[in-house]
Amino acid sequence: MYSKDEASQIQQAFWTAFGQYISPQLSADGLKVNWVNYKTGIKHLYFKMEADKRFATIGIVITHSDIGIQELFFEQFKELKAMFGSYLNEDWIWALHDKDEYGKIISRIYLQLDNVNIYNRNDWPQLISFFKPRIIALDEFWSMAQYSFESLK
Template sequence: MYSKEQASKLKTQFWTSFGQYMKPVPGTSGLPVNWINYKTGIKNIRFRMDADNTKAIVAIEITHANPEERAHYYTQFLSLKTLLENTTGFSWQWDEAAVTGHQTISSISQQLQQVNIFNQSDWPGIISFLKPRIMALDEFWELVKDGF
Protein backbone atom coordinates (compact mmCIF):
# COMPACT_ATOMS: atom_id res chain seq x y z
CA MET A 1 0.00 0.00 0.00
CA TYR A 2 1.04 3.55 -0.64
CA SER A 3 0.61 6.51 1.65
CA LYS A 4 -1.58 9.31 0.32
CA GLU A 5 1.56 11.33 -0.35
CA GLN A 6 3.24 8.50 -2.29
CA ALA A 7 0.07 7.81 -4.26
CA SER A 8 -0.31 11.49 -5.10
CA LYS A 9 3.34 11.69 -6.19
CA LEU A 10 3.02 8.65 -8.48
CA LYS A 11 -0.18 9.97 -10.06
CA THR A 12 1.45 13.35 -10.61
CA GLN A 13 4.47 11.65 -12.20
CA PHE A 14 2.24 9.65 -14.51
CA TRP A 15 0.14 12.60 -15.66
CA THR A 16 3.24 14.78 -16.09
CA SER A 17 4.85 12.05 -18.20
CA PHE A 18 1.68 11.60 -20.23
CA GLY A 19 1.36 15.36 -20.76
CA GLN A 20 4.97 15.62 -21.94
CA TYR A 21 4.46 12.64 -24.25
CA MET A 22 1.34 14.22 -25.77
CA LYS A 23 2.58 17.83 -25.89
CA PRO A 24 4.00 17.64 -29.45
CA VAL A 25 0.82 16.00 -30.75
CA PRO A 26 -1.42 18.61 -32.40
CA GLY A 27 -5.19 18.44 -32.31
CA THR A 28 -7.31 17.64 -35.34
CA SER A 29 -7.41 21.35 -36.14
CA GLY A 30 -3.60 21.42 -36.26
CA LEU A 31 -3.41 23.60 -33.16
CA PRO A 32 -1.72 22.65 -29.88
CA VAL A 33 -3.99 20.93 -27.35
CA ASN A 34 -3.70 20.55 -23.60
CA TRP A 35 -4.63 16.86 -23.71
CA ILE A 36 -4.69 16.45 -19.93
CA ASN A 37 -7.22 19.28 -19.46
CA TYR A 38 -9.03 19.05 -22.78
CA LYS A 39 -11.30 22.05 -23.27
CA THR A 40 -14.50 21.31 -25.17
CA GLY A 41 -15.53 24.97 -25.09
CA ILE A 42 -18.97 23.95 -23.82
CA LYS A 43 -19.78 24.44 -20.17
CA ASN A 44 -20.77 21.17 -18.46
CA ILE A 45 -19.32 18.94 -21.20
CA ARG A 46 -15.83 17.67 -20.55
CA PHE A 47 -13.48 14.97 -21.74
CA ARG A 48 -11.89 13.23 -18.79
CA MET A 49 -9.08 10.74 -18.43
CA ASP A 50 -8.32 9.02 -15.16
CA ALA A 51 -6.49 6.00 -13.83
CA ASP A 52 -6.34 4.32 -10.45
CA ASN A 53 -5.19 1.03 -8.99
CA THR A 54 -7.67 -1.08 -11.01
CA LYS A 55 -8.45 0.69 -14.29
CA ALA A 56 -7.93 3.55 -16.72
CA ILE A 57 -10.85 5.49 -18.17
CA VAL A 58 -11.54 7.93 -20.99
CA ALA A 59 -14.93 9.61 -20.86
CA ILE A 60 -17.19 12.29 -22.19
CA GLU A 61 -18.93 13.64 -19.11
CA ILE A 62 -22.03 15.79 -19.05
CA THR A 63 -22.04 17.44 -15.66
CA HIS A 64 -25.00 19.84 -15.86
CA ALA A 65 -26.72 20.07 -12.47
CA ASN A 66 -30.13 20.45 -14.11
CA PRO A 67 -31.35 16.93 -14.99
CA GLU A 68 -33.35 18.17 -18.00
CA GLU A 69 -30.37 19.99 -19.48
CA ARG A 70 -28.13 17.01 -18.81
CA ALA A 71 -30.67 14.70 -20.51
CA HIS A 72 -30.86 17.08 -23.49
CA TYR A 73 -27.07 16.95 -24.04
CA TYR A 74 -27.06 13.17 -23.51
CA THR A 75 -29.79 12.77 -26.15
CA GLN A 76 -27.73 14.92 -28.53
CA PHE A 77 -24.75 12.63 -28.03
CA LEU A 78 -26.96 9.57 -28.39
CA SER A 79 -28.12 10.85 -31.77
CA LEU A 80 -24.43 11.02 -32.74
CA LYS A 81 -23.59 7.52 -31.47
CA THR A 82 -22.90 6.05 -34.91
CA LEU A 83 -20.72 9.02 -35.88
CA LEU A 84 -18.86 8.78 -32.56
CA GLU A 85 -18.16 5.09 -33.00
CA ASN A 86 -17.26 5.42 -36.69
CA THR A 87 -14.98 8.40 -36.10
CA THR A 88 -13.23 6.95 -33.06
CA GLY A 89 -13.25 3.32 -34.16
CA PHE A 90 -14.33 2.27 -30.66
CA SER A 91 -17.54 1.16 -28.95
CA TRP A 92 -18.45 3.22 -25.90
CA GLN A 93 -20.34 2.54 -22.68
CA TRP A 94 -23.33 4.82 -22.25
CA ASP A 95 -24.68 5.80 -18.82
CA GLU A 96 -27.32 8.48 -18.64
CA ALA A 97 -27.26 8.72 -14.85
CA ALA A 98 -23.89 7.81 -13.36
CA VAL A 99 -23.36 8.75 -9.74
CA THR A 100 -19.90 10.08 -9.00
CA GLY A 101 -19.41 11.04 -5.39
CA HIS A 102 -22.13 13.56 -4.66
CA GLN A 103 -23.13 14.34 -8.25
CA THR A 104 -25.17 12.64 -10.95
CA ILE A 105 -23.67 12.98 -14.42
CA SER A 106 -24.11 11.40 -17.82
CA SER A 107 -21.09 9.50 -19.07
CA ILE A 108 -19.93 8.01 -22.35
CA SER A 109 -16.78 6.07 -21.58
CA GLN A 110 -14.29 3.33 -22.20
CA GLN A 111 -12.32 1.53 -19.53
CA LEU A 112 -9.17 -0.53 -19.49
CA GLN A 113 -9.36 -2.99 -16.60
CA GLN A 114 -6.56 -4.65 -14.65
CA VAL A 115 -4.04 -1.83 -14.84
CA ASN A 116 -2.57 0.04 -11.91
CA ILE A 117 -1.32 3.62 -12.18
CA PHE A 118 0.88 2.94 -9.15
CA ASN A 119 2.75 0.22 -11.06
CA GLN A 120 5.09 1.98 -13.48
CA SER A 121 5.31 -1.14 -15.65
CA ASP A 122 1.58 -0.58 -16.43
CA TRP A 123 2.18 2.98 -17.66
CA PRO A 124 2.93 2.05 -21.30
CA GLY A 125 -0.34 0.10 -21.48
CA ILE A 126 -2.30 2.94 -19.89
CA ILE A 127 -0.75 5.46 -22.28
CA SER A 128 -1.44 3.16 -25.24
CA PHE A 129 -5.07 3.06 -24.12
CA LEU A 130 -5.51 6.78 -23.42
CA LYS A 131 -3.68 8.34 -26.37
CA PRO A 132 -5.70 7.01 -29.33
CA ARG A 133 -9.00 7.50 -27.52
CA ILE A 134 -8.49 11.12 -26.47
CA MET A 135 -7.17 11.91 -29.96
CA ALA A 136 -10.20 10.19 -31.51
CA LEU A 137 -12.53 12.18 -29.24
CA ASP A 138 -10.79 15.35 -30.43
CA GLU A 139 -11.44 14.33 -34.04
CA PHE A 140 -15.10 13.59 -33.25
CA TRP A 141 -15.50 16.85 -31.31
CA GLU A 142 -14.06 18.86 -34.19
CA LEU A 143 -16.91 17.50 -36.35
CA VAL A 144 -19.79 18.06 -33.92
CA LYS A 145 -18.96 20.85 -31.45
CA ASP A 146 -20.78 23.53 -33.44
CA GLY A 147 -24.02 21.60 -32.87
CA PHE A 148 -23.72 22.08 -29.15
Protein backbone atom coordinates in the same frame (compact mmCIF):
# COMPACT_ATOMS: atom_id res chain seq x y z
CA MET B 1 0.38 0.72 0.36
CA TYR B 2 1.16 4.33 -0.40
CA SER B 3 0.50 7.34 1.77
CA LYS B 4 -1.91 9.90 0.34
CA ASP B 5 1.05 12.14 -0.49
CA GLU B 6 3.01 9.35 -2.22
CA ALA B 7 -0.06 8.30 -4.21
CA SER B 8 -0.59 11.89 -5.33
CA GLN B 9 3.06 12.18 -6.40
CA ILE B 10 2.86 8.98 -8.47
CA GLN B 11 -0.36 10.14 -10.15
CA GLN B 12 1.18 13.52 -10.89
CA ALA B 13 4.28 11.82 -12.32
CA PHE B 14 2.15 9.68 -14.63
CA TRP B 15 0.04 12.57 -15.93
CA THR B 16 3.15 14.72 -16.41
CA ALA B 17 4.82 11.90 -18.36
CA PHE B 18 1.68 11.36 -20.43
CA GLY B 19 1.36 15.09 -21.10
CA GLN B 20 4.98 15.31 -22.24
CA TYR B 21 4.58 12.24 -24.43
CA ILE B 22 1.46 13.52 -26.22
CA SER B 23 2.28 17.26 -26.28
CA PRO B 24 3.80 17.23 -29.80
CA GLN B 25 0.43 15.99 -31.13
CA LEU B 26 -1.61 18.87 -32.55
CA SER B 27 -5.41 18.90 -32.36
CA ALA B 28 -7.56 17.96 -35.35
CA ASP B 29 -7.76 21.69 -36.06
CA GLY B 30 -3.95 21.98 -36.06
CA LEU B 31 -3.74 23.71 -32.69
CA LYS B 32 -1.59 23.06 -29.64
CA VAL B 33 -3.77 21.53 -26.93
CA ASN B 34 -3.47 20.50 -23.30
CA TRP B 35 -4.48 16.87 -23.74
CA VAL B 36 -4.51 16.04 -20.02
CA ASN B 37 -6.89 18.93 -19.27
CA TYR B 38 -8.84 18.98 -22.52
CA LYS B 39 -11.16 21.96 -22.95
CA THR B 40 -14.39 21.30 -24.85
CA GLY B 41 -15.41 24.95 -24.71
CA ILE B 42 -18.75 24.03 -23.14
CA LYS B 43 -19.41 24.42 -19.43
CA HIS B 44 -20.21 21.14 -17.63
CA LEU B 45 -18.93 19.03 -20.56
CA TYR B 46 -15.53 17.37 -20.14
CA PHE B 47 -13.30 14.80 -21.77
CA LYS B 48 -11.81 12.96 -18.79
CA MET B 49 -9.08 10.42 -18.42
CA GLU B 50 -8.78 8.72 -15.05
CA ALA B 51 -6.69 5.88 -13.67
CA ASP B 52 -6.40 4.21 -10.28
CA LYS B 53 -5.11 0.92 -8.89
CA ARG B 54 -7.72 -1.26 -10.63
CA PHE B 55 -8.70 0.33 -13.93
CA ALA B 56 -8.54 3.33 -16.24
CA THR B 57 -11.35 5.18 -18.00
CA ILE B 58 -11.61 7.74 -20.74
CA GLY B 59 -14.82 9.44 -21.64
CA ILE B 60 -17.13 12.33 -22.16
CA VAL B 61 -18.63 13.49 -18.86
CA ILE B 62 -21.69 15.73 -18.53
CA THR B 63 -21.85 17.27 -15.05
CA HIS B 64 -24.64 19.85 -15.31
CA SER B 65 -26.62 19.93 -12.04
CA ASP B 66 -29.94 20.17 -13.93
CA ILE B 67 -30.86 16.58 -14.83
CA GLY B 68 -33.01 17.79 -17.75
CA ILE B 69 -30.09 19.67 -19.29
CA GLN B 70 -27.90 16.57 -18.82
CA GLU B 71 -30.50 14.64 -20.80
CA LEU B 72 -30.45 17.26 -23.59
CA PHE B 73 -26.67 16.94 -23.89
CA PHE B 74 -26.88 13.14 -23.78
CA GLU B 75 -29.62 13.06 -26.42
CA GLN B 76 -27.52 15.31 -28.66
CA PHE B 77 -24.63 12.86 -28.33
CA LYS B 78 -27.01 10.01 -29.19
CA GLU B 79 -27.94 11.87 -32.38
CA LEU B 80 -24.24 11.85 -33.22
CA LYS B 81 -23.65 8.21 -32.20
CA ALA B 82 -22.91 7.02 -35.75
CA MET B 83 -20.36 9.80 -36.24
CA PHE B 84 -18.90 9.06 -32.79
CA GLY B 85 -18.54 5.40 -33.77
CA SER B 86 -16.82 6.31 -37.03
CA TYR B 87 -14.08 8.15 -35.11
CA LEU B 88 -13.70 5.78 -32.14
CA ASN B 89 -14.30 2.44 -33.90
CA GLU B 90 -15.29 0.59 -30.73
CA ASP B 91 -18.29 0.18 -28.46
CA TRP B 92 -18.29 2.62 -25.55
CA ILE B 93 -20.61 2.55 -22.54
CA TRP B 94 -23.42 5.13 -22.70
CA ALA B 95 -24.63 5.90 -19.17
CA LEU B 96 -27.40 8.44 -18.64
CA HIS B 97 -27.67 9.55 -14.99
CA ASP B 98 -24.76 7.59 -13.60
CA LYS B 99 -23.10 8.57 -10.31
CA ASP B 100 -19.57 9.82 -9.85
CA GLU B 101 -17.29 8.86 -6.95
CA TYR B 102 -18.96 11.52 -4.77
CA GLY B 103 -22.51 10.36 -5.47
CA LYS B 104 -23.30 13.29 -7.78
CA ILE B 105 -25.51 12.47 -10.77
CA ILE B 106 -23.59 12.71 -14.03
CA SER B 107 -24.01 11.30 -17.51
CA ARG B 108 -21.13 9.86 -19.44
CA ILE B 109 -19.96 8.03 -22.50
CA TYR B 110 -16.84 6.10 -21.66
CA LEU B 111 -14.54 3.16 -22.12
CA GLN B 112 -12.86 1.29 -19.30
CA LEU B 113 -9.62 -0.69 -19.25
CA ASP B 114 -9.51 -3.18 -16.39
CA ASN B 115 -6.54 -4.71 -14.57
CA VAL B 116 -4.17 -1.76 -14.84
CA ASN B 117 -2.61 0.13 -11.97
CA ILE B 118 -1.37 3.71 -12.23
CA TYR B 119 0.88 3.03 -9.22
CA ASN B 120 2.72 0.29 -11.11
CA ARG B 121 5.13 1.96 -13.54
CA ASN B 122 5.18 -1.24 -15.58
CA ASP B 123 1.52 -0.50 -16.47
CA TRP B 124 2.26 3.02 -17.70
CA PRO B 125 2.94 2.00 -21.34
CA GLN B 126 -0.40 0.16 -21.40
CA LEU B 127 -2.17 3.20 -19.90
CA ILE B 128 -0.56 5.54 -22.42
CA SER B 129 -1.49 3.17 -25.26
CA PHE B 130 -5.07 3.19 -23.96
CA PHE B 131 -5.41 6.96 -23.52
CA LYS B 132 -3.46 8.43 -26.45
CA PRO B 133 -5.36 7.15 -29.50
CA ARG B 134 -8.73 7.66 -27.82
CA ILE B 135 -8.19 11.25 -26.67
CA ILE B 136 -6.94 12.05 -30.18
CA ALA B 137 -10.02 10.38 -31.70
CA LEU B 138 -12.29 12.26 -29.25
CA ASP B 139 -10.65 15.50 -30.37
CA GLU B 140 -11.23 14.58 -34.04
CA PHE B 141 -14.87 13.78 -33.28
CA TRP B 142 -15.28 17.00 -31.28
CA SER B 143 -13.74 19.07 -34.07
CA MET B 144 -16.81 18.18 -36.15
CA ALA B 145 -19.46 17.60 -33.46
CA GLN B 146 -19.02 20.70 -31.27
CA TYR B 147 -21.21 22.80 -33.57
CA SER B 148 -24.20 20.61 -32.74
CA PHE B 149 -23.93 21.83 -29.13
CA GLU B 150 -23.90 25.58 -29.81
CA SER B 151 -27.50 26.00 -28.65
CA LEU B 152 -26.70 24.25 -25.35
CA LYS B 153 -23.85 26.60 -24.37
